[in-house]
Amino acid sequence: MAELTEKISSESPADRPEKARSSWRNSTIRKPVRAALGEMAAGFETCMYCGESRGTDVDHFEPIVRNPLRTFDWLNHLLACSACNSHQKRDQFPLDQDGTPLLIDPTAEDPFNHLLLTLSLGIYSPLTLKGEVTIEVCGLNRRGLPQGRMHARNVVELALHAWDRARGRDRSDEMRKHVRTVQGQPFADVCQSMLRQALSPGADIVFSDSPDLLELLRSPDLRQALLR
Numbered sequence: 579m580a581e582l583t584e585k586i587s588s589e590s591p592a593d594r595p596e597k598a599r600s601s602w603r604n605s606t607i608r609k610p611v612r613a614a615l616g617e618m619a620a621g622f623e624t625c626m627y628c629g630e631s632r633g634t635d636v637d638h639f640e641p642i643v644r645n646p647l648r649t650f651d652w653l654n655h656l657l658a659c660s661a662c663n664s665h666q667k668r669d670q671f672p673l674d675q676d677g678t679p680l681l682i683d684p685t686a687e688d689p690f691n692h693l694l695l696t697l698s699l700g701i702y703s704p705l706t707l708k709g710e711v712t713i714e715v716c717g718l719n720r721r722g723l724p725q726g727r728m729h730a731r732n733v734v735e736l737a738l739h740a741w742d743r744a745r746g747r748d749r750s751d752e753m754r755k756h757v758r759t760v761q762g763q764p765f766a767d768v769c770q771s772m773l774r775q776a777l778s779p780g781a782d783i784v785f786s787d788s789p790d791l792l793e794l795l796r797s798p799d800l801r802q803a804l805l806r
C-alpha cells in the first residue's frame with residue numbers, strides 16, 4: 579500500500595484524485611482489504627456504520643477526492659453496506675472552522691463518547707457536535723434502523739435470560755450457544771450499549787421495566803463472555 583501511495587504522490591496535486599480512484603479501482607489489494615475488514619466486523623460482516631446490513635463495500639472514511647494520499651491507508655478503510663456507502667455518507671466529510679473533522683472516526687474514537695442510544699426507542703441522540711453531525715451524515719436514525727435496534731434489544735434480552743437458565747443448569751455448551759446468538763445478530767451496537775448503560779448512574783431508570791435484565795448485564799461472568 580505504501581508503494582501505491584508513493585505513485586499517487588508522484589502526480590501533480592490536481593491529478594491525484596483521478597489517479598487515486600483508478601489505482602483503487604484496478605488494485606488487487608481491494609479483495610484482501612475487504613476480507614480483513616470482514617473478519618474484524620461485528621456479526622456476519624456487518625456494515626461498520628449502520629450495523630444492520632452486510633458490508634459489501636470498502637468505504638474510504640476520508641474520501642479519496644478530499645485526500646487521495648489516504649486511498650491506500652489501512653486506517654482509512656471501513657466496511658460499509660451499499661446504502662451507507664453510496665446513498666448516505668458518499669463523499670461527505672464535514673469540518674469545523676479550524677479544519678477539524680466533524681465525523682466520529684471509529685478507528686480512533688469511542689462512538690459512545692459522542693452518541694447515546696435510547697434503548698426503548700432505538701434512536702441515537704448526540705452528546706457532542708461530532709455526534710450530531712455523524713447522526714446526520716450517516717443517517718443513523720433513518721427509517722428502519724430504530725425498529726431494528728428495538729428488535730435487537732429484545733433478542734438480546736431473550737438470549738441473556740436463556741443464558742442465565744443454562745448457567746443455572748451448569749450447561750456451558752448452551753451458554754456458549756446463547757452468547758453466539760447475541761454476537762451473530764445485526765446491530766452489535768445495541769448489546770454494547772446495554773452493557774455500558776447497565777454500569778451508568780441512570781441504569782435503574784433505563785432498565786426500570788426489566789430489573790432482572792439489569793442484574794444479568796452487570797454479571798461479571800456474562801460481561802466477560804460477551805466482551806471478550
Ligand SMILES: [Zn+2]
Nearest residue numbers: 625628659662
Ligand atoms: Zn450500513
